[in-house]
Amino acid sequence: DRAAAVISGTIARGADEIVEFQAQEILQAYNLPVPRTGLARTSDDAVTFAEDIGYPVVLKIASPQISHKSDVGGVKVGLKDADAVRDAFMDITSRAQRMRPEAMITGCLVQEMAPKGAKEIIIGFKRDDQFGPLIMFGLGGIYVEVLKDIAFRLAPLSREDAHNIIREIRSYMLLKGVRGERSVDFAAIENILLIMSRLSLDFPEIYEAEFNPVLVNKDKAVVADVRISLH
Numbered sequence: 001d002r003a004a005a006v007i008s009g010t011i012a013r014g015a016d017e018i019v020e021f022q023a024q025e026i027l028q029a030y031n032l033p034v035p036r037t038g039l040a041r042t043s044d045d046a047v048t049f050a051e052d053i054g055y056p057v058v059l060k061i062a063s064p065q066i067s068h069k070s071d072v073g074g075v076k077v078g079l080k081d082a083d084a085v086r087d088a089f090m091d092i093t094s095r096a097q098r099m100r101p102e103a104m105i106t107g108c109l110v111q112e113m114a115p116k117g118a119k120e121i122i123i124g125f126k127r128d129d130q131f132g133p134l135i136m137f138g139l140g141g142i143y144v145e146v147l148k149d150i151a152f153r154l155a156p157l158s159r160e161d162a163h164n165i166i167r168e169i170r171s172y173m174l175l176k177g178v179r180g181e182r183s184v185d186f187a188a189i190e191n192i193l194l195i196m197s198r199l200s201l202d203f204p205e206i207y208e209a210e211f212n213p214v215l216v217n218k219d220k221a222v223v224a225d226v227r228i229s230l231h
């Protein structure tokens with residue numbers, strides 16, 4: 001199937017990490033909800049994708065050698081029209097090339113913006129030699145490193161495990177909503193946790209996977225960034 005083909009293709013090339021755009025194919029193969037995304041090689045391409053997706057959009061650097069995109073100024077959100085998209089494309093690609101002269105720049109991903117008020121969470125796993133895949137859940141975005149608010153469970157996860165792991169982090173109350181806010185879609189988060197568990201067991205070749213962020217609001221959760229490494 002598609003996921004297996006992407007993984008064996010990556011191994012055949014001798015690469016350690018699956019390129020983001022191809023990792024998205026794996027997400028689709030597992031029916032994971034992803035924002036609409038196109039891979040633009042030129043700024044004209046980027047505008048065409050943006051008009052198709054609808055404004056506002058997000059632009060992200062696409063390069064097999066750049067996995068932490070924000071570190072090179074490679075992510076711009078809230079682009080409202082064609083001029084903004086063109087400027088962002090030029091800015092992102094030229095800055096990345098300047099900061100990482102050795103990197104091959106494919107272009108930019110053009111992505112649908114998450115709805116306003118969406119919260120950021122992380123869902124991932126890391127393979128332990130002895131115990132197998134350890135599934136991770138936590139609050140995402142800029143708070144991750146500061147709060148270290150993360151819970152773990154060994155795969156396979158049952159639905160009950162998925163339900164419980166969400167409630168183990170201190171920030172659970174934030175997800176439930178404070179001061180009259182609506183609760184996020186917990187069923188959608190559970191669903192992604194269960195899929196992560198399946199992915200970890202289906203492919204022993206994957207050493208580590210991280211969805212960061214998953215953007216969740218009151219009626220859905222989408223995987224906005226994915227990193228999959230094989231070693």
Ligand code: ADP
Nearest residue numbers: 058067068069070075112113114212213224225
């Ligand atoms: P990286 O982790 O490689 O720096 P991300 O794709 O995670 O790049 O983007 C960085 C940040 O930009 C995210 O943590 C999130 O805050 C924001 N972001 C990314 N994609 C979207 C999106 N589709 N809608 C809204 N915000 C986004």
Ligand code: MG
Nearest residue numbers: 212213225226
């Ligand atoms: Mg990220």
